[in-house]
Amino acid sequence: MDSFPLGVAPHSAVTIRFVEALPDPSPVIAEIIGGGRSPGRADRYCAGPWGLTVVVGLAADATPAQAAKAGALAAAALIGEAIEEAVCAIALSTEASVAFARAFRARLFRPLSLKRAPRAEDLCRLGALTLVAAKPKDAARAWAPWQAIAEGTEWARSLCAEPGNRLNPTTFARILGGLGDLGVEVEVLDAAAMAREGLNLHLAVGRGSATPPCVVVLRWRGGENDAAPSLLVGKGITFDAGGICLKRAAHMEDMRGDMAGAAAVAGAIRALALLKSPVNVTAVLALAENMPGSRAQRPGDVWLGHAGKTVEVIDTDAEGRLVLADALSWGCATQKPRQVAALSTLTYAIMAALGSHYAGLFATDDNLASALLSSGEASGDRLWRMPFTPADDPALKSEIADLRNCPPVGPPDAMNAAGFLRVFVPEDIPFAHLDIAAMTLKAEADDTLPAGPTGFGVACLVLWLMAKG
Template sequence: MIFTQVSKVNVHHDVIVPCRKGQLEHLQQFITIKEPDFNGEFATVQMVYGAEGNRIYLLGLGEEKDAVKVDEAFQKLSFNYKKYWKKPVQVITEGFTDTELQKVIIGLELSAYDMGAFKTKKEDVKALTFEMVSSKDVTSILKEAKAIGETINRIKTLVDAPANQKTPEFLGQWAEASAEQGHYKCTVLHQEELKVQGFGAVLAVGQGSANPPVVIVTEYMPKKGGTVDIGLVGKGITFDTGGLSIKPSTNLHYMKSDMGGAAVVLGVVELVAKLKLNVNIVGVVASAENAVDRNSYRPGDVIQSYSGKTIEIIDTDAEGRLVLADGLSYIIKEFQPKQVIDLATLTGSVIQTLGYSAAGMFTNNSQMAQTLSKIGFDTNERVWQLPLFAEYESDLQSDIADLRNYSGKPVAGAITAAKFLEAFTDAHKAWVHLDIAGVSFGDSPYSKMKSASGYGVQLITNYIKQILDE
C-alpha cells in the first residue's frame, strides 16, 4: 500500500470520515443528509454518496475505551471495501493523536494481507493508495507505521505457511535474506555446529525429523561498546506432532503455527533495524520439527542441554520448553543481555487460564512486568502476569536427572513450564517469559480457518522504544 499526505479534501475521491460515538457534528461538511442512520458505534460503517458521486464512508470509532482498537476498525473497513477502490482513497485524520494515526496506517496495511500464497488462481491486486488529509506534517508517522504493518504481515505469512515449505532451514534462509536487506548480522547454526556447541535439547527434539534443526542468531548492534540491551528468544517448532507422545488428529494441521514465538523474534529484529532504533538487540530462534520416527527421542530418555543440566523426558509433546532452554542458556552465556524476553506458543494451559485475550507473562522483575503490562493494554496486545512461586519447583524434580520436562499434573501447566525455563536463565534478574499460545493464532474475521494474528511485534517493539527513553 502507498500512503501520502494531502492538506485538502478532493471531492472527486472516495473519503473515509472517522466518527467517535456521539460526536457527529463534523459530518455535515462531508454529507448532505441531515440525520444519517449512524451513531459511531465501534467498527460500524455507513456508506453514502457525495455531491460528485464519490463514496463517503462514515466509520465508527466507538467510545474512548475503543481507542486502542482504532487499527481494527480501519482494517475491517478496508478489507470489506477495497475491491471497490480504484482511485486514491482519502482519510480524514484531524483530531487523531500521533499514536492513533499510527494505528490507522497499521490497520489499513494489515488489510492487504493475503493468505492465498499457494492458490493457483489469483486476482490481480493493485496497490491501494491512501491520502491522509492533515494540516500538520505526518510523513514520519506514515513511514514508521507502514513499516510496522508490513512487518506484521510478513510474520503472519511465516506463521500461516505450511510445514512442508516452512522447515527449520527455511526459517534460517528467511532470516538471512532479511538481515542482508536490513543490514544486520545473521548466523545460522546447522546440525553439526549444534553438536559441537552442545545444543543437546534442540538436537533431541529434532532428531526424529528428516528436516534437521537449526539455531538462528540475529544481531542488530548500532551502539558502540558491544553491550546487548535486550535479547529475544523464540520457540521455532515448525511442526509439532507431539513426537512419540503424539497429539490427536483433531486440529493437528494447525501445529504449523508452533513457531509463532520465533516469528515475533525474527520480525522485531527486522523492524528495529528498519526503524534504525538506537538499541543493541540480539534474537535467538531455536528451531526444530517435532516428528515421529525410529530416531525420535522417547519418554523416559535423559538428554543433555546447552547449560550442562540433564533433563528427564516425561512427555515428548513438551518440546517447546526444551528448545527454549537451550536458546536461553546460549543467549545469556554468549551475549550477556541486560534484559531477556522469550516468546513461545508454549502451553494449552495458558489458554485454559486466560482464553484468547491475553498472553501469560512470567517474571520476577516487577519493573519489566509493569511496563509490558501497560504497553500491552495500549497496543491491545495484552499480557497478564502469572506467578513463579518456589512451591512449583517440586513439580519438576526428577529421580534420575537434574529436572524433568513435564510434571504430569493436570493443573498449573503454564506455570510449571515457566518454572522449567527459569532453571535455564542462570538466575537472570531481568527475564520475562511470554506464553502466547492463545493470542498468536486463532479465529479471524479475515479467514475461513484459524490464522496468524501478528501478535507480539508491536508489544515488543514498543517495549524496546520505552526502555530507550528511560
C-alpha cells in the first residue's frame, strides 16, 4: 500500500454565507465594460473592492437555472486564483441564491490530485462565498440541507476518483467505518460471514481478486424505533476488469468508478446523518473487485444465490447484477424494508436510450417512481422511467439453472438487467433500480462540473428520503 492518504481532495468545502448588502459593485462593472469587455463572460477580471472581480451577466430577478449557470461559470473562472473569499454582489431571491451556491460549490470542488507538484489550476485556496440575498435568513435556512447534500456528494466524488490500487473492498469498507462518528451504525460482513449467509453470487464475482469481497451495512436510525426502514443497495465494484470475459483496454481505467452506486448511497447516508434526518434508512453496499485471476469464475459456472435460486454465468462482465442480486435478497430478508432503491453503473446500454442526459429508472411501483422522478428533477439528478422486461422473459431462462445472468447473444440490454434484479425482491416490496452508468463521469469539464466523477444520485436519494422517509 502506498503512503498517500485516502480520500484527500486538493480543495475541500466552501463556506457559504448570505448577507443583505455589500459595497456597490457598479464602479468595478463599469470599469470592465468601459474597457470593452462585456459581462456575461466568466473569464473577465479586474481589480475591485474585494480584489479579483469576475463579471457574469446576471439580473437581480434571475431564475434559479440562470443563477446556477452563473455560479458555475464564476467558480470555473476562480479556480487557480490566489484568493480566499468570493462574493456575489447581486441581491438574488432565496431560490436563486441557493442555486448559485450549489452550482458554485459543485464546480469549484476538485475530487482528487495525486500530483507531487500540483499545477495552479489543480488547486484553489478559496474557502468562502458570500452572497447578497433579498432575504438572507430565508436563504440560509434554505441552504442548510443543500450544504449537507453537497458534503455527501463531494465525498462520493472523492471516493469515485480513487485509483483501484488505493480503493479496494477492504479500504473502502475501512473508510465507510468512519461514518460511525456521525451516528451511523456500520456492520461489515467479510468473506466468511458472506459464505455463512449464502451470498455466493457476490462471492463468485470476487474470486479472481487478491482482495476478498465484503458487504458493508450502514444504518441511520433517525425515525421511530419500530418504523420499517427504506433500503438502499449500492453496487461497489472497486475495479471491473470484466473477469475472464476481459474488457477492452480502451478506457478500462475508468472502471475504477464502477463503485459509483455504492459511493452515491454512502454519500446519501452521510448527508442524512449530517442533517440528523428523522428517517430510518439501511444501506447494503456490495463491494468486490472483478478480476481475471486463476480462481475467477468462468462462463458456464452455476452458483446458488441467497434467494435460493441457481444462476448460470454467461458473461463474467455482467457481474453487477450478481452482487446486487444477493444484496437485494439478503437486504430484504434481514432488514424488512418498506421500499427499496438500488443504484448501480449496471449497463452502458442505458446510454443508447438516454445518452448522458438521464439515468434510467426502473420501478415496480408507480408511487415510488413518481417520488423518485420528482426528487430527480428537484435535485438535478434527472431520471427517465424505463420498462422492465416481462417476468417470463426468455433471455433470463437457462437450460441448466433457474436463471442466467444475461443472454448469450445479442446486444446488451438494460431492461433485461433490471428484470434480472426484480426477481430478487419480493413482489410486495416497492422496488426501484437506478441505472446511473451514463451519469457518473464527466470526460471533460463543462459549465457545471470539472472533468471527473459527478456524485450523481446523492442529492436525489436525500430529497426522496427526506420527503418520503
